Amino acid sequence: MGRAPCCDKANVKKGPWSPEEDAKLKEYIDKFGTGGNWIALPQKAGLKRCGKSCRLRWLNYLRPNIKHGEFSDDEDRIICSLYASIGSRWSIIAAQLPGRTDNDIKNYWNTKLKKKLMGMIPLDQRKLPLFSSNSLTNSSSPQSHQSFSSLSQLYRDCTTQPYYYTTSTKSSCLLTGYDAHQSLISSVIQPNMLYNNINLTTTANHSYNLQGHVNQDQGLISPMQFYPGKDNMLVFGGADNQASCSSSDGSCSQISYGNKEIKQEQMNGFCNFSNNMNGFSHHQENQRFMLDHYGNQMNTTTAAWGANNNAISTTQLQYDLEEVKQLMITSSNMGLLLNDENKTHESRGAMYYYNY
DNA sequence: AAACCATACAACCGCCCCATC
DNA sequence: AGATGGGGCGGTTGTATGGTT
Known part of the structure; x- marks a missing residue:
């Protein structure tokens, strides 16, 4: 038996958000916050939307300081570097890029960056x-x-x-x-x-x-x-x-x-x-x-990682593009080798965990 | 100008994990 | 212990836009 749906699918609107809906959602959250309950929020805000849809709209588009538009070279580097290290954990990657959302980065990776990098690696x-x-x-x-x-x-x-x-x-x-x-x-x-x-x-x-x-x-x-x-x-x-x-x-x-x-x-x-x-x-x-x-230096990173998932050592980000390209190839299984000592050999996306 | 096509992006879906009650 | 909701993910779809025929 599956889970009960989070909302009445027949009575919620789907598809693109109208400016009016955006305004309603923004106004409500500005006034009352999310209240820690997205499921109940649409009704309170007078929206015929699923709570999850509201959450997504807010997080990916309406919340303050969202950055849209072209990604910079620096952002490219960070995304590539982190992808090589931790795989497709978009939320963690997004945490390193102020104003960018995980969905944005995922889309960017899938539609542009991956192709861009593939083009840089000759077929042979x-x-x-x-x-x-x-x-x-x-x-x-x-x-x-x-x-x-x-x-x-x-x-x-x-x-x-x-x-x-x-x-x-x-x-x-x-x-x-x-x-x-x-x-x-x-x-x-x-x-x-x-x-x-x-x-x-x-x-x-x-x-x-x-x-x-x-x-x-x-x-x-x-x-x-x-x-x-x-x-x-x-x-x-x-x-x-x-x-x-x-x-x-x-x-x-x-x-x-x-x-x-x-x-x-x-x-x-x-x-x-x-x-x-x-x-x-x-x-x-x-x-x-x-x-x-990966020795003591990375263990230092491990400690930081353990305390805060978003704490990525800045030294890990200081690759030039050539290094990132190589990281794409070499480090995805090593990147987490010491990042999480409590997990052993867990498979998730492109990542490996080992325990010593 | 119209039809067609490719691309980018927003949004959704189903599933999972975890925390809380 | 089980139900519920939040959050996150990969995969996918729908739509707008711009280029090409």
Whole structure:
């Protein structure tokens, strides 16, 4: 048995609001407020509208200081950045943009911004290519501890660096890289977890060692939050589990991506394997890798987040557009990794929660 | 000028979660 | 414990507007 409707659907007006209705609603709320009861409000205000419709009209259009019109570049950046971090939680995003409503931002995202960003990512880069385990094991030794004072360092160009770092914190690591075609790939590596061919262990001094395991016919399947879907649409995460493929011979015809099954024809470039020991060498020329972690700095953010959902660390917003573009691809599964310590592996939209 | 089409935006719907009574 | 209402979301629809044929 479903819920009782909030109003008599047959006797309420629907469709666009007239100026008279707007005036009635505004006048009533200006005088008496909402009274904390939207359902009863329309009758009191003399409106033949559903309470929810009144609420929506007020919140999205009539309340003071609503900003309409073009979004600025700064607003674009904030929306992209937050979307990459927290997914489609429009109300939280709207809270960072004074005068903008969640509905406004949602519409803007769906009709303009998403397309704008898609246009910025060339088709041939919308792929998730090979990330050979060989590239890890070819590194002679772990690098010295690498700490990051700001998230902007996340996208440091590691062209001249070896392919992994150890980190000095207790969080998981985000491993990202580019293949020979400059396509971005990314993976979350969790402590003491054999992840495909890569193992992350904690050392005595609480640093992490990231070790690749040489295996002739296996590579790393990247649990990306972004992959090329039908009609070249961007598809963002939204799954319970990371991508996985148990095939050991590279003949995987289907992989699971959370609750989605992605068929071979859809995942061209998504799942790739190194089939020979020299798999790395032919990528070496243009390959760039970097390993980063979300450590103490993000934990500070976590504390703020826990106290106030709207408290987004400003440092998280200081990306240039290029970084935002990459964030779109890389960070949606990491953004909440430490944002809410009380939730574990909850799937909601494009977001992941992990608990350590 | 009229018909058609694409786009942007406002608004609605159904569902869910949570707080309150 | 269950009912109710507020708030939020994704998805969708309706309408106005502007461009093209």
